[in-house]
Amino acid sequence: xxxxxxxxxxxxxxxxxxxxxxxxxxxxxxxxxxxxxxxxxxxxxxxxxxxxxxxxxxxxxxxxxxxxxxxxxxxxxxxxxxxxxxxxxxxxxxxxxxxxxxxxxxxxxxxxxxxxxxxxxxxxxxxxxxxxxxxxxxxxxxxxxxxxxxxxxxxxxxxxxxxxxxxxxxxxxxxxxxxxxxxxxxxxxxxxxxxxxxxxxxxxxxxxxxxxxxxxxxxxxxxxxxxxxxxxxxxxxxxxxxxxxxxxxxxxxxxxxxxxxxxxxxx
Amino acid sequence: xxxxxxxxxxxxxxxxxxxxxxxxxxxxxxxxxxxxxxxxxxxxxxxxxxxxxxxxxxxxxxxxxxxxxxxxxxxxxxxxxxxxxxxxxxxxxxxxxxxxxxxxxxxxxxxxxxxxxxxxxxxxxxxxxxxxxxxxxxxxxxxxxxxxxxxxxxxxxxxxxxxxxxxxxxxxxxxxxxxxxxxxxxxxxxxxxxxxxxxxxxxxxxxxxxxxxxxxxxxxxxxxxxxxxxxxxxxxxxxxxxxxxxxxxxxxxxxxxxxxxxxxxxxxxxxxxxxxxxxxxxxxxxxxxxxxxxxxxxxxxxxxxxxxxxxxxxxxxxxxxxxxxxxxxxxxxxxxxxxxxxxxxxxxxxxxxxxxxxxxxxxxxxxxxxxxxxxxxxxxxxxxxxxxxxxxxxxxxxxxxxxxxxxxxxxxxxxxxxxxxxxxxx
Numbered sequence: 001x002x003x004x005x006x007x008x009x010x011x012x013x014x015x016x017x018x019x020x021x022x023x024x025x026x027x028x029x030x031x032x033x034x035x036x037x038x039x040x041x042x043x044x045x046x047x048x049x050x051x052x053x054x055x056x057x058x059x060x061x062x063x064x065x066x067x068x069x070x071x072x073x074x075x076x077x078x079x080x081x082x083x084x085x086x087x088x089x090x091x092x093x094x095x096x097x098x099x100x101x102x103x104x105x106x107x108x109x110x111x112x113x114x115x116x117x118x119x120x121x122x123x124x125x126x127x128x129x130x131x132x133x134x135x136x137x138x139x140x141x142x143x144x145x146x147x148x149x150x151x152x153x154x155x156x157x158x159x160x161x162x163x164x165x166x167x168x169x170x171x172x173x174x175x176x177x178x179x180x181x182x183x184x185x186x187x188x189x190x191x192x193x194x195x196x197x198x199x200x201x202x203x204x205x206x207x208x209x210x211x212x213x214x215x216x217x218x219x220x221x222x223x224x225x226x227x228x229x230x231x232x233x234x235x236x237x238x239x240x241x242x243x244x245x246x247x248x249x250x251x252x253x254x255x256x257x258x259x260x261x262x263x264x265x266x267x
Numbered sequence: 268x269x270x271x272x273x274x275x276x277x278x279x280x281x282x283x284x285x286x287x288x289x290x291x292x293x294x295x296x297x298x299x300x301x302x303x304x305x306x307x308x309x310x311x312x313x314x315x316x317x318x319x320x321x322x323x324x325x326x327x328x329x330x331x332x333x334x335x336x337x338x339x340x341x342x343x344x345x346x347x348x349x350x351x352x353x354x355x356x357x358x359x360x361x362x363x364x365x366x367x368x369x370x371x372x373x374x375x376x377x378x379x380x381x382x383x384x385x386x387x388x389x390x391x392x393x394x395x396x397x398x399x400x401x402x403x404x405x406x407x408x409x410x411x412x413x414x415x416x417x418x419x420x421x422x423x424x425x426x427x428x429x430x431x432x433x434x435x436x437x438x439x440x441x442x443x444x445x446x447x448x449x450x451x452x453x454x455x456x457x458x459x460x461x462x463x464x465x466x467x468x469x470x471x472x473x474x475x476x477x478x479x480x481x482x483x484x485x486x487x488x489x490x491x492x493x494x495x496x497x498x499x500x501x502x503x504x505x506x507x508x509x510x511x512x513x514x515x516x517x518x519x520x521x522x523x524x525x526x527x528x529x530x531x532x533x534x535x536x537x538x539x540x541x542x543x544x545x546x547x548x549x550x551x552x553x554x555x556x557x558x559x560x561x562x563x564x565x566x567x568x569x570x571x572x573x574x575x576x577x578x579x580x581x582x583x584x585x586x587x588x589x590x591x592x593x594x595x596x597x598x599x600x601x602x603x604x605x606x607x608x609x610x611x612x613x614x615x616x617x618x619x620x621x622x623x624x625x626x627x628x629x630x631x632x633x634x635x636x637x638x639x640x641x642x643x644x645x646x647x648x649x650x651x652x653x654x655x656x657x658x659x660x661x662x663x664x665x666x667x668x669x670x671x672x673x674x675x676x677x678x679x680x681x682x683x684x685x686x687x688x689x690x691x692x693x
Contacts, residue, residue, distance in 0.1 A: 016307070020546040052463070093597055102291075110506040115483040117471055121343070148558065149436075152375075152463045154565035157436060158555040165551075170463075202479060206512040212505060216524050226335065240428035245378075245579045245655055245668040252667035253677035256628070256649055259665050260593070262413075263376065263647060265572040265626050266682065267559065267594055 009132050011047040011140050014100040016091065016118075017076070019055060019064040020110040026059040030067040033106030035176035037169045038071050041104050042177070044137055052094060054087035057191060069187030070179030076187065079194035082202055088118065090194035101163045107132065107170040113202060116168075123166045131159060132165045136174070136249040193196065276312060356533040361423050364403035368394045369454035370422075371445065372406060373464040375645070376625055377413040379420055382460045382523040387421045387524035389488060389519075390458050393498070396425075396490065402455065405539070407448060409433045409441055417536040421529030426539045433545075436554040438465075442472045444545055449477065451542050461485070461520035470520040481518035487527050488515065562596045567613065570596035573624040573645075575615055578602040579631020579653060582672040586630065589675045592682055598622065600632045616641035631671045634659030651675070 010024065015038050020031030039072040051068055055061060057078060069076055079090045095103060105262045108116040123130035136149040138158070150172030161167075222228040244252055260266050281293040311317040324334035367391045369549035372383035379387075387404060394402035395654045403423035408414075410429060417425055426448065432440040450453070459470035462486055474481040491499035494514035502511045503522065562570070574590045575598035577585075599609035599617060615622050617637040627645040632638060634650075634657055642648060642662075650663035651671045660666040665672055 021505070021508070023506070031540065043488040106504065110508075112505060113483075113511065114469075114504040114506055114509075115481070116467070117481070118472040119482070128474070131552060133463065146307065146555075151557070153569045153571045154560060155571070156558040158558050159436070160553040160555060164549045201513075204513070207504070207509050208512070210508050210510045213524070219527070241661070241664045241666060243660060243663075243666045245657065247667070248671065249669055249677045251672035252651070252669050252674045253681050255665060256651075256667060256674070256678055257681045259472055259647065259649060260572075260626065263626050265595075266685075267557075 004103070009046070011043045011044065011102065012045060012100040013049045013102045013104065014047060014049045014052050014095065014098060015041050016103065016105040016195065017051050017053050017065070017068050018055075018111070019061045020108065020184050028064040030064055030176070031106055031110045032176075033070070033108065033170055033173075035068070036171070036173040037106055038068055039174050039176040040169055042072060043174065044140075047102075048239075049073070050100070051076040052079070052097070053077070054081050054090050054094075054194065056081065056083055057189065060225075062189070065189060067128050067179045069189075070181060071177055072180075072183060073187055075190050078170065078189050078191045080191055081194065081196060082198075084199055086197045086199040088125070089197050091118075092122055093195065094124065094192075095126060099164075101165075102137075102140075103128075103164070103166045104134075105166065105168050107168045108117045119146040119166050119168045124203065126164075126166075128164050128166050129161050130168070131161055132168045132170075133172060134169045135143060135172045171196040172256075204255030274312075279312070284356060332441045339401045356419070356531065358533045358535075359423075360535045361401050361403045364394075364423070366394075366402040366455040367405045368402055368456045368458065369405045369407060369448060369452075370458045371466065371469060372408065373460050373462055373466050374408055374410070374412055374414070375464045377411060378436050378646075379414050379417075380460075380462075380464070381528075382462055382464075382466075384420050384528035385523055385525055386460050386521055388528040389521055390456070391529050392455050392488065392526055393458075396497070402416050404534070405448075405452070405454060406536075407445065409444070411437075411468075418534045419529070421532070421534050422536045423534050424539045425536045426541065426645055428541075428545070430545060430552075435556075436552075437550070438468060438472055439548060439550060439552060440545070441469055441672070442476060443548055444541075445469070445473050445474060447541055447543070447545060455517070457518040459518075459520050461522050462575035467520060470518065474518050477518065480516055482516050483520040484509075485519050485521040488526070534618045551691045559594070562590070562594050565596050567596060567598060567615065567622060570598075570622065570624055572596065573598045573615070573622055574627075574628045574630065575599060576603050576609065576630050577631060577632030579610075579633075579671055582675075585672055585675055585679075589679050592679045595628065596624075598627075600638055601635070623687055629659050629663070630675065632659050633657040634662060 017034045017038065018031045020029045022029050041047065049072055052138060053065060053076060057080065065076055079094060081087055081090060105119045119130060131147055132148060133150045134147055136148040138146040138148055143163050145161050145163055147159045147161060147167065147204045149159055150155055220228055221233040222231055244255055278293050278297065281287045281289050282297055284290060306684055308316060317407065327333040327633050338429050365510060390404045394404050404421055405424040405426060406417060406422040407426045410433060428444050433444055459464035470481065478523055482500050482502045485500045486503060487501035489499050492607055496515045498515035500511065500513060500515045504511050518675055572595045574593060574595035576586050577600035582584050598615040599613045601614055601618060603609045604614045614620065615638060619638040619641060621641050623644045626647045627642050628649045630651045633654060639658060639662055648663045650659045650666040651674050652659060652668060655668045664671045
């Protein structure tokens with residue numbers, strides 16, 4: 001394993017990267033979410049960032065991994081694993097040995113099962129807290145990180161997490177920088193041996209290209225022809241809405257204010 | 268008793284004669300309703316059924332007489348279709364379930380989402396697969412909620428945890444509660460929504476803690492005698508490009524539209540309580556609350572709260588000020604955009620953006636059909652308009668008839684006053 005060479009003052013960050021798959025051409029590429037994770041780590045002030053990948057090294061994956069090196073790295077640690085292996089033990093051992101303060105990973109892989117479970121299993125095994133859907137790291141001080149988590153509908157939530165921790169990023173994180181060709185060529189891939197555990201379950205499942213999901217039909221459960229006709233000819237109406245006529249603007253505003261308050265959209 | 272119908276010609280004659288003093292009495296005796304003023308059907312002297320066409324039907328809303336041959340609608344006082352279907356749904360109670368199917372709904376905004384309802388439909392399929400040994404659907408709900416139709420959504424048992432430690436963003440406390448549920452009842456299946464609203468995160472945490480390998484992104488479930496659990500599932504993987512066919516595990520994270528929601532039965536939603544209090548645990552993640560984001564920066568299609576302006580708005584300064592104070596994202600109808608008052612990317616409707624807001628406030632919008640299509644997915648629609656007959660009022664959950672400028676001014680004053688009081692209290 002790598003020797004522990006971290007400076008005391010600097011934040012040790014490890015980014016788990018994987019080989020992605022272009023949705024149209026099917027070629028290997030930087031995985032989008034992992035690249036965003038690398039971008040997030042690059043933006044951290046005073047951090048020592050390392051890249052870690054567990055998988056095969058062949059022509060297709062090397063081009064993709066060099067894409068990460070082109071974001072400004074000299075080396076990438078590669079734990080050699082055959083296809084169809086469970087990478088959890090290898091990654092957990094490597095992380096235990098290196099002892100980073102913050103581990104950043106993409107939410108879901110673009111190849112294989114892509115269940116998004118790996119960060120959770122790592123967190124459970126290492127006993128670290130996990131935060132999903134990160135938008136930004138606002139600061140790290142005295143072993144506590146202040147994070148900004150992305151919520152649906154463009155909302156953000158601020159969290160404080162005790163380090164060491166694992167965080168995952170999705171499309172809400174900042175877009176990755178372009179990969180530069182020269183650094184990508186010059187970068188090193190440090191291949192290391194790692195324990196190999198085959199994933200037997202995955203081998204048993206049948207995988208096939210995703211079928212288009214059937215569109216949900218509008219099922220009309222009507223007993224009579226009249227009901228069916230009414231359902232087919234119905235206009236979109238709320239029905240049973242409250243209409244306030246002949247009131248002062250203040251009363252109207254009061255009613256609206258009450259509804260907004262109930263729905264919890266006012267802050 | 269013999270089957271021969273005994274006729275009383277005198278009584279039939281009285282029943283036909285509306286002016287006879289014993290008319291009503293005889294009608295009641297013959298078992299005919301007098302609700303419509305006269306009997307509409309009776310047997311004639313030669314055994315033929317006679318009808319009185321003037322006695323059937325009812326007066327419709329426009330004062331025109333309507334005849335409904337299906338016999339469902341008997342006039343205005345029938346209470347509407349909603350009330351009658353709710354009452355007519357058969358009620359299902361499962362006293363001693365053979366097993367439990369645990370569902371943890373997202374409850375976004377305190378209500379069951381469409382995704383949650385689909386998931387409860389899936390849970391019902393699993394629970395009702397074998398009529399001889401019916402299972403019960405257990406819903407685990409965290410925090411305060413506004414939902415009152417759990418029974419209609421197919422919930423047999425409801426565990427409501429409203430302790431302060433599981434409120435807000437508390438994945439570790441919630442996980443502890445789910446582990447307590449596992450220890451107390453050991454459900455046969457765990458179902459969670461694979462959604463960004465929290466279900467995906469909590470489900471994966473639970474899977475890691477229980478040591479189960481879950482199926483994620485499940486969208487189809489089929490009975491399969493060869494599988495150990497009796498079911499086979501189809502799950503999306505590899506960023507949506509592969510389908511995995513596999514035996515169904517104990518824990519499932521399912522996509523939206525994985526099953527039809529429950530619509531035909533009404534369930535008990537009986538309240539349950541955990542046998543022990545939740546275990547106290549050290550919170551390593553501290554929630555500092557939501558951060559105020561610039562509402563103008565939120566994409567219109569995913570904004571939660573939209574204040575939308577139409578042709579009826581005269582005071583544009585006041586409208587922009589109201590949007591800023593309320594913290595709402597601004598939208599507009601096509602007319603307001605065409606007249607140059609709002610930017611094109613703010614247009615809501617079939618020709619602009621289809622919005623999914625939870626609360627949509629339409630100011631001075633009459634509600635063209637294209638606009639109403641664009642707001643189909645909105646939960647609550649509030650309309651402020653001068654014209655009480657426009658289509659937007661029909662769609663709205665709350666409509667205020669009046670001058671939009673004055674109503675907005677009053678609303679801004681109210682919100683500012685409430686904020687001031689809150690600041691003084693703090």
